[in-house]
Amino acid sequence: MPLDFLGDLRRTHMCGELRAEHTGARVILLGWVNRRRDLGNVIFIDVRDRSGMTQLVFDKGENAAVHEKASNLRSEYVIAAIGKVRRRDADTINKNIATGEIEVTVDELKLLNESKLPPFLPSEAGPINEEVRLKYRYIDLRRENMQANIQLRHNVALAIRQDLAARGFLEIETPFMTRSTPEGARDYLVPSRVHPGEFYALPQSPQLFKQILMISGFDKYFQIVRCFRDEDLRADRQPEFTQIDLEMSFPQPDRVFEVVESFLKAAFKAAGIDLPTPFVRMTYDQAIRQYGIDKPDMRLPAMTDIRPAFTDEDLAELRIDGNLNMVGIRIPNVGKISDREKKELRALSEELGKRNKDFAGVLYDFAQLEKKRPQVAAKIRELCGAGADDLVVPVVGIAAEGKTRSAANQKAQFTSGGEARLELARKYADKHKAFERTGEVARDFKLLWVTDFPMFEYDEGERRWNAAHHPFTSPHEQDMDKLQADPGAVRALAYDVVLNGTELGSGSIRIHRQDIQKQIFTSLGMTDDEARSRFGFFLDALEYGTPPHGGIALGLDRIVMILAGEDSLREVIPFPKTAKAIDMMVDAPTPVSEAQLRDLGIKIR
Numbered sequence: 009m010p011l012d013f014l015g016d017l018r019r020t021h022m023c024g025e026l027r028a029e030h031t032g033a034r035v036i037l038l039g040w041v042n043r044r045r046d047l048g049n050v051i052f053i054d055v056r057d058r059s060g061m062t063q064l065v066f067d068k069g070e071n072a073a074v075h076e077k078a079s080n081l082r083s084e085y086v087i088a089a090i091g092k093v094r095r096r097d098a099d100t101i102n103k104n105i106a107t108g109e110i111e112v113t114v115d116e117l118k119l120l121n122e123s124k125l126p127p128f129l130p131s132e133a134g135p136i137n138e139e140v141r142l143k144y145r146y147i148d149l150r151r152e153n154m155q156a157n158i159q160l161r162h163n164v165a166l167a168i169r170q171d172l173a174a175r176g177f178l179e180i181e182t183p184f185m186t187r188s189t190p191e192g193a194r195d196y197l198v199p200s201r202v203h204p205g206e207f208y209a210l211p212q213s214p215q216l217f218k219q220i221l222m223i224s225g226f227d228k229y230f231q232i233v234r235c236f237r238d239e240d241l242r243a244d245r246q247p248e249f250t251q252i253d254l255e256m257s258f259p260q261p262d263r264v265f266e267v268v269e270s271f272l273k274a275a276f277k278a279a280g281i282d283l284p285t286p287f288v289r290m291t292y293d294q295a296i297r298q299y300g301i302d303k304p305d306m307r308l309p310a311m312t313d314i315r316p317a318f319t320d321e322d323l324a325e326l327r328i329d330g331n332l333n334m335v336g337i338r339i340p341n342v343g344k345i346s347d348r349e350k351k352e353l354r355a356l357s358e359e360l361g362k363r364n365k366d367f368a369g370v371l372y373d374f375a376q377l378e379k380k381r382p383q384v385a386a387k388i389r390e391l392c393g394a395g396a397d398d399l400v401v402p403v404v405g406i407a408a409e410g411k412t413r414s415a416a417n418q419k420a421q422f423t424s425g426g427e428a429r430l431e432l433a434r435k436y437a438d439k440h441k442a443f444e445r446t447g448e449v450a451r452d453f454k455l456l457w458v459t460d461f462p463m464f465e466y467d468e469g470e471r472r473w474n475a476a477h478h479p480f481t482s483p484h485e486q487d488m489d490k491l492q493a494d495p496g497a498v499r500a501l502a503y504d505v506v507l508n509g510t511e512l513g514s515g516s517i518r519i520h521r522q523d524i525q526k527q528i529f530t531s532l533g534m535t536d537d538e539a540r541s542r543f544g545f546f547l548d549a550l551e552y553g554t555p556p557h558g559g560i561a562l563g564l565d566r567i568v569m570i571l572a573g574e575d576s577l578r579e580v581i582p583f584p585k586t587a588k589a590i591d592m593m594v595d596a597p598t599p600v601s602e603a604q605l606r607d608l609g610i611k612i613r
């Protein structure tokens with residue numbers, strides 16, 4: 009079919025805009041053919057743009073030439089339709105679409121472009137193979153759900169920007185071509201042509217730049233910024249992802265929390281959700297003891313210390329070492345469990361033992377306990393606040409030889425309890441319903457701050473201490489004296505913001521003093537020379553009047569994913585990579601030409 013030019017045609021309305029009150033208006037709509045229904049003398053076409061759809065009517069009796077032209081339209085053709093809005097008959101009103109009360113009778117039709125038959129139609133309901141969706145992302149993005157997600161992403165980012173700007177934060181860009189940053193993942197490298205054999209690194213975060221911006225006196229910085237980490241492939245990781253990155257001068261952690269709570273409230277509001285603030289605050293230590301994990305999902309009850317349920321006599325009789333930690337897990341509304349489920353509990357107990365070499369605990373068979381020591385069982389249920397239908401699983405230490413009382417073992421009692429709690433929570437999700445979604449989105453948003461993380465993590469393989477956050481994180485003022493003697497006990501002024509068991513962001517108050525920074529490098533086993541060769545520019549900058557400062561970075565993709573009620577980051581990133589870090593649409597990465605390599609002085613081994 010011959011194509012028409014757009015000429016000076018301008019749309020009068022978007023395709024999702026027309027309502028009953030527009031009846032009688034002459035309108036011009038531009039968009040894609042979503043669906044065509046040919047009833048012979050009458051053809052209906054839904055014309056679609058990002059705002060929605062309008063039903064167009066082509067009546068042979070009224071305009072044979074336009075009707076003839078419409079009969080040649082196919083899915084995804086691009087058209088201009090000029091016509092008159094009319095009210096639909098009561099029995100043809102479509103309540104499912106916003107424009108469902110009206111239709112447009114078309115008297116002039118322009119065909120602006122044709123389309124090949126796409127591998128799937130944007131209107132297709134059924135599940136579509138994800139690789140095909142990613143390869144034909146331009147078609148995929150036309151789907152209503154993707155349009156809504158990308159729109160939501162815009163709304164959320166805009167709300168965050170506006171909130172931060174209103175609080176005096178400046179959005180400042182930092183370079184993408186830079187040198188290695190301290191986040192601890194592998195860098196993506198960019199070879200330099202003019203300096204053969206030398207490389208830029210893509211930033212894992214703007215960490216040192218944002219700290220330098222504080223040294224430069226900008227006081228409050230933010231950036232919604234792409235970060236790059238070449239990590240081992242995991243299902244829900246993207247090699248490039250977007251962070252809401254910020255830094256401020258002279259803050260206590262509380263000041264950072266206020267700022268984040270404020271923009272998250274604004275972001276949730278953009279998705280129509282009222283988020284109560286301030287969030288719960290809890291130290292790392294508390295989180296481990298109560299939830300057995302540093303990112304607690306508070307939609308279900310915390311674990312309970314059940315040691316008080318046992319008398320010395322009970323312990324002796326049950327052969328339980330009373331010096332160990334014991335916690336009770338309660339999962340509401342599970343009801344009676346079958347023999348098969350009891351067996352599964354025993355299997356889970358063994359599995360946890362295998363997973364964690366420091367765990368010498370068992371998920372105690374509650375039914376057994378009820379038989380052997382009914383008063384203990386009753387006390388445990390009481391301590392856990394269990395109702396008649398609640399499942400209670402005690403996690404108690406058995407006296408494994410040797411290491412049962414080490415710090416690692418003590419912690420493992422809690423973390424294994426935490427793992428069991430989550431497994432049981434998932435297993436019985438349909439019973440306790442705490443993880444339920446209403447409509448698209450989880451309705452119960454439990455946010456919290458976890459504070460006072462350990463400063464260092466011990467790397468068993470390398471036999472040395474690593475920075476748990478990054479090496480510019482400030483130790484707790486009260487723990488400075490333990491830096492050399494007992495690094496494992498040093499707390500950091502580091503914090504995470506956690507939502508329903510997922511970490512949304514991490515940050516810290518930074519070291520602003522040269523002398524302390526030196527001590528930290530020493531604790532990390534880094535020589536002066538090493539530190540200088542990696543971060544020399546930054547260490548120099550620290551010497552020129554660095555103010556106390558701190559900040560945080562939150563993953564925008566994850567926030568939008570949760571607000572959109574999606575389970576995958578790929579649903580909210582316009583052009584994502586697969587779990588294998590491949591861009592299916594442009595087909596990247598690819599080999600490059602011999603000439604390009606020669607230019608760069610690179611030879612592939």
Ligand code: ASP
Binds near residue numbers: 214254515516
């Ligand atoms: N740069 C850190 C990160 O990306 C966040 C921070 O410390 O502000 O995880």
